[in-house]
Amino acid sequence: MKAARFHGKRDVRVENVPEPDKAKLGPREVLVKNRYCGICGTDLHEYAAGPIFIPTEPHPYTGARLPQVLGHEYGGTVVAVxxxxxxxxxxxxxxxxxxxxPRDDYYGRRGLYQLSDRLGIVGLMWPWGGMAEYSVVNDYNVFRMPDSVTDEQAALIEPTAVVVYAAERGGVKPGSSVLITGAGPIxxxxxxxxxxAGASTIFLSDTNDNRLAMARQILPDIITLNPKSENVVEAIRDRTEGHVGVDxxxxxxxAEAALATGIDAVRRxxxxxxxxxxxxxxxxxxxxxxxxxxxxxxxxxxxTLMWPRVASMIGSGILPAEKVVTRRIRLDDVVENGFEQLLSPTGQELKILIDLQ
Structure with a gap:
């Protein structure tokens, strides 16, 4: 089967590797025929400057190491269990x-699996990944999708879970005013x-006018700000009650400057x-x-238990994650039309999905 494997900085190769053998599945493993896979900012960091998360020696929990099949934003169809x-x-x-x-370490026993010191990630620290025709994962990594969720949307649940969780961490609620720094896919x-989550006034700051224009197409009432041409903090205060800033x-x-802007822009x-x-x-x-x-x-x-809830938000249209997708490519073109396009300083693309069929 074909797989995009990371070998080192600026070295991702689409190679032929052996297909997983369904006869050798572990008792709690699942073989998946991958359908769509997104290219994540983490994948870009690995490609441009890695290895960062990808281990050069066997991972202490998963045993994975270079070369690594990439891809952790994906979905597909179960072939065997x-x-x-x-x-x-x-x-x-x-x-x-x-x-x-682990299911049985300090955090695992508390259901906080993402905080484990031995955390591994499929597509970064696991023998398999989404940028391949097939993958093998644990049963707890696989969530059945309702009919309301398309194949493309299934590949967007992972990055969407990131932002839903972040909104919860921030306490965003109906009527909140919010500043978001960075107009990339996340x-x-x-x-x-x-x-x-109910935010009524949303500001988006970025230095790339192309991406700010894309954001206005996705959500027309968003207020976009470019720190190169205006004082972001003052512009926000001018548009918030009492001139106090966002909630x-x-x-x-x-980026350090973006974090500083956030600290300056929030109210007391x-x-x-x-x-x-x-x-x-x-x-x-x-x-x-x-x-x-x-x-x-x-x-x-x-x-890690958010998948059904996020799938429901996407499938119902409450959170139309598919609006950020700007391009679909073949696996063979993942470097030229995927990584390189997303690293372009002109920023013409947001989210690129790899069509594995």
Whole structure:
């Protein structure tokens, strides 16, 4: 079968690898024929500067190491199941929840699987991934999709779960005012998650006017701001009650300047949520955090039990995640028409899906 495998920085190869043998499935394993797979910002970081998360030595829990089949945003159809699998059956349309971790460590016993020190991720630290024709995952990684969710939408549940969880971490509620920094795929999905949570006034800040224009097409009443041409904080205060700033700021870039903007832009006792991953250690204005009495919170992944709820939000149209998809490509073209296009400074693409059939 074909698979896109990461070998090193700027070295992703579409190769022929052996198909998984359904006769050798473990008792709680599931063989999936992959359908669509999204290219995530994490995949881009690995391609441009990796290995970062991908292990060069065997992962302590999963045993995975280079070369790695990429892809953790995907769905497909169940082909075969192990003898002890009861939740899905061959023929089921499924979405993959990609976090792999012990069920019996400190966090696993509390249902906080995403916080495990031994966490692995399908497509980054697992022998299989979504950028291939087939994959093998654990039964707890597979969720059956309702008829209301399309094959494409099934591949969007993972990034959507990230932003739904972040909105919850920020306490976004009906009537909230929200700033989102970063108009990439996660930022655009974060806009939709904030609206689905009830936010009535949503600001989106980015230096890329193309992506801000895309955001206005997705949600016409959004207020877009470019820090290169205007004072974002003052523009926000001018549009919020009492000139105080927003209730919640969600930082979806992983940039020091964007985090600083969020801290400046929230009202006193507001909340700043760090969603994007920083590659360095940003400076934080501790005086402002204290003086404004604000909360600064991290948002790591999501609860692994969110899949049915997020699927329902997407399938019902409350959170139309498919609106961020700008292109569909073949697996053979994943480097030229996928990674390279998404890394282009002109930012003409948002979310690219790989059609594996």
């Amino acid at each position: 192990g003898t002890d699998v009861t939740d899905v059956a061959p023929g089921d349309k499924v979405s993959i929840q990609p976090l792999v971790s 930022g655009q999905l974060q806009v939709l998650a904030a609206r689905a 919640v700021a969600l930082e979806c870039v992983g 006792q507001g909340t700043v949520v760090q969603v994007g991953l920083h590659v360095g250690k940003p400076a934080v204005d501790g005086f402002a955090v204290t003086f404004k009495d604000i909360d600064v919170r991290g948002s790591w992944c999501y609860s």
